[in-house]
Amino acid sequence: MLTAALGQTESDAHRLQLLARFGPPKDPASAARMLDALVQASLDDLAQPASGGTLQRWRTLSEVASFDLSVAKLFESHTDALAILKDLGDCVGFPRGSTCGVWAAEVPDARVIVSRGNGPHVTLTGRKAWCSGAAHLSHALMTVWCADGTGPFLAKVHLQQEGVRVSREGWNAVGMAATASVDVYFAQAAGTVVGDAEDYLRRPGFWHGGAGIAACWYGGSLRLAQSLRDVARLPAGGGSKDFRHAALGKVDLALTHAAALLRSAAAWIDAYPRADASALTIRVRMSAEDCATQVLQQTARALGAAPFCKDEGFARMAADLPVFIRQSGGERDACAVGESVATGDNRCWEL
Ligand SMILES: Cc1cc2nc3c(=O)[nH]c(=O)nc-3n(C[C@H](O)[C@H](O)[C@H](O)COP(=O)(O)OP(=O)(O)OC[C@H]3O[C@@H](n4cnc5c(N)ncnc54)[C@H](O)[C@@H]3O)c2cc1C
Incomplete structure (x- = not known):
């Protein structure tokens, strides 16, 4: 049900039209395609929180959620990743057209450890739990730790690389099924740390x-x-x-x-x-x-x-x-x- 809401901007209307053209996502791949389409149409450019447009940002998230919660989960996470990088003064960001998730769940038996290389460049090893959209996103912004327990740091990771394996097991959800929030395994994968310990x-x-x-x-x-x-x-x-x-x-x-x-x-x-x-x-x-x-x-x-x-x-x-x-x-x-x-x-x- 897509009704024009009070305070709806032109971008909001365009976003809802685009989603309506796709219809509800049938599976994780179609939910990710919808995020991708929003990104390609530059409809992921929301007001930065706390910059005067916070309510407008939340209206947009609410409207996408009224359409579909799995798509909203991916969209919220992607737009949160962009806001976090701005917040931390990261000038590089993600490559244009990237779709990203914020993976910050800290489950006791799933922790990703980094070895520091040159400057911000690190390698990641371990398992990360609750990674929404993992099989279809291009990038993640995720919490990682040093072996001595220092952290959490945030690392940007390109997911299409050899050291990254997305699990096919353990996701039996009915509700929020299309987020496919599975475990991801890292084996000496390359990443870039943003900011310092606990900055996130x-x-x-x-x-x-x-x-x-x-x-x-x-x-x-x-x-x-x-x-x-x-x-x-x-x-x-x-x-x-x-x-x-x-x-x-x-x-x-x-x-x-x-x-x-x-x-x-x-x-x-x-x-x-x-x-x-x-x-x-x-x-x-x-x-x-x-x-x-x-x-x-x-x-x-x-x-x-x-x-x-x-x-x-x-x-x-x-x-x-x-x-x-x-x-x-x-x-x-x-x-x-x-x-x-x-x-x-x-x-x-x-x-
Ligand atoms: C569909 C879905 C998608 C997700 N996608 C992502 C994602 O993309 N990125 C990400 O980082 N995370 C994601 N998560 C993970 C989520 O943010 C949580 O990290 C995850 O659900 C585990 O946290 P929890 O509090 O449920 O678990 P637990 O810590 O196991 O808690 C289980 C329950 O016990 C309660 N509880 C725990 N301790 C106490 C206490 N001391 N006193 C009283 N009650 C307590 C909790 O409130 C909770 O209700 C996703 C979760 C879902 C459901």
Whole structure:
């Protein structure tokens, strides 16, 4: 469902038209082709977070997410990689037309170790977990470590080289299947380190990027909510439809809350680009996760089985969204915000 939204730019409209021409991705290769098409058409050039256009950036992510969450996952990661490199003052970037992913998951038994060579040039060895789009992207920006435990560093890696092997095993996802977020093995692969140890995590932009994911969850929720709204608009056909209006009321509240927090967070980030946005971002993510949970529950209860079985777009979104929101930090995030409030940061409770 591609409706022109308030505040939509010409690029947004062009992006949605291009995606609509492809239709929903059937597999990881087609999701990657859609990212590639967006890149080739220069539709990946979003406002840098915290530069005055944060809300516009999030609107774009949300709109792509309303179309399809796997494509949004690849698009968000690619545009995040470009923003990170700008943030770190990397003047080289990726070659024109590259498609890249940010692979920063740190799983205890999957760590990539670098041996330093000349200047920023390194070789990478080890396994990286959760590498969305690995089989089809041209480049990755990924966290790596020195053998002595120093890190994480960020490394740019060209994926079409001998020392890189993308696993074909272990990915049995149904929701978010088209991201194919598999393990990647590195054996003396060449890479280039950007910045110093922990630069990636210490940037204020780390948190700005994290809030962009919440905008994707919001876009997915919006897609499901639109289905409920469409049905609630239809004549009742003899029966009561009060229960659908009640569900829509609850969905409206969830979306209104999440949207308000996203809007105010974007304004705050633009006003204080260098400030610590960690607690704010976690709030935004928790709120978007709660919103998605509520929308999933209310739309399912109000609409019954029909859209899950007859509306392909709804069914895919309802399968993808619960998986994508599992990228939330869950209780760990709640704990971090609770801790910051306990130690005095409760200014945002004030009216
Ligand atoms: C579809 C998909 C695509 C992805 N693509 C990428 C990608 O391209 N790049 C990338 O870097 N990462 C990616 N990830 C990985 C993701 O960001 C996480 O790193 C990954 O899901 C593992 O983190 P986790 O918190 O789920 O795991 P775990 O740390 O195993 O946690 C599992 C659950 O336990 C909870 N938990 C853990 N510790 C505590 C605690 N102390 N107290 C309370 N609760 C706790 C967590 O909140 C979580 O809900 C992807 C994930 C998904 C689902």
